[in-house]
Amino acid sequence: GAPTKELFYSLNPTFLTGWQSIATSKNLGTIEELNANGVEVFFTKSQKTSNLDDIYEDILYFGKRLNLEENAKKVVENMKSEIEKVKVFNSGKKKVKVFAYDSQESAPFIIGGNGIGNTMIELAGGENIFKDSNFGFGTGNWEKVLDENPELILIVDYGDKSYESKIKFLKQESPILELQAVKENRFVRIPLSYISSGIKVSKGIEKISEGLREVQE
Template sequence: MKITKLIKTTFISLITIITFTQTTLAQKNIQSCNRTVSFNKPPERAISNDVNLTEMMLVLGLTDKMVGYTGISGWKTLDKEMRSGVKKLPELSKKYPSKEVLVGADADFFFAGWNYGMKVGGEVTPETLEPFGIKVYELTESCIHIMKKNKVTMEDMYNDILNLGVIFNVEQRAKNLVNKYKKEIASITSQSQKSIPLKVFVYDSGEDKPFTAGLYAMPTALIEAAGGKNVMETFKKSWGTVTWEEVIERNPEVIVIVNYGNVTAKQKRKFMMTNPAFAQIDAVKNDRFVTLEYVEATPGPRNIKAIKKLMKGFWKK
């Protein structure tokens, strides 16, 4: 009797050990900015914020793992190419979602970033969502808002694709995509034979003061890949406001306009072309403007198309 009881106890212990081991092995740890996020299984009720982050989810084929998206129509960033991709999903909030929206949707995962759906000290953060069982993965480019990081490169976007692949158990699909992107960029950029980078300014918005991309914003990486140099690289921020005097002093040869919102790229170009203060800027004198859609200028799959556009705009004969 004692032997039988001992065997049962030993068997139960072994089952417990095996189960614990399997659970431990199944757990995946992902670095998200300055946090380590653990996943025991892929999310089933994910929500993404912003058009570029949502597109990352779509290219990985994760629509069936999503309950919706937020922060697109309110900023007027949705283009024709993206519209068909999200038509099966509800937009839960036109701009940044509230905590109530995310909890009310019974979400278990939120893909967002700092100033891409979350604000430092705001009501929606990884810490405020944790009690509700909502895990958060933060866009790599946006980590500069809460920690020190290296200058932005294409690796930031690749890192997000690969991490999403691990989180949702589609690792090979993610690796294949990243390898494809790298080959495409290598093929595109090999066409440039210029040794001296073109001086480029990114004009996002603003008339009194321009809102632009700095050292840690994705356009800096896109411009460099296409053979240019962001004249505001000394601006040690991601996106932010500078002065027109700084732009004039740096005299960009090309101006990249980000197209979204109520003011069109055409209107932004007209503002620069007709303002006497900008008359001596080389890009204005030579009418050298390149337009990128918002989804192309922010981290995501459309970055490859952006580099192709920039290459054409920088080096066309």
């Protein structure tokens, strides 16, 4: 969460970045108020994007802002070449149907079609079964998972509910326990930081692609 206003200003900040929700009147104040108090505010484009170019742009911006321009350029070049390798590997291979499961039991909380997670699944050689939804993360439904019969289940790993406990739920109690992918343990673990906008997306794409390989062969 955000620090209190008092703590924030006691540190004499001149620059603020992070989640957009911190620049609201109930947190650290509006952008106008922060600017008036000598704080420059920058929110990354990539918080609300499904486009890799926005992530590159943010990295290059921080490079400039923090006098690490050469480093930032290298980071972006490496990311691009890692992703290019995956694309080349996948060219001509059939797309693998993927169900990207985050959490929740009564209805699955999932990766939808309108965020960077969906772009990553596609670049890795997959097809997100919830690609037609208009959110990045949101609530899907078990019926669609059953209808689509995905070949692979991507499980987002973070927080206090372990990867193992999510698999246990899917295999023992979920409405999709009879699906082939579930029975055959076709699960791929992806840490949340690898499927969130940032410098780990190319590694995330590699990770997903590796998980898809067994199904592609």
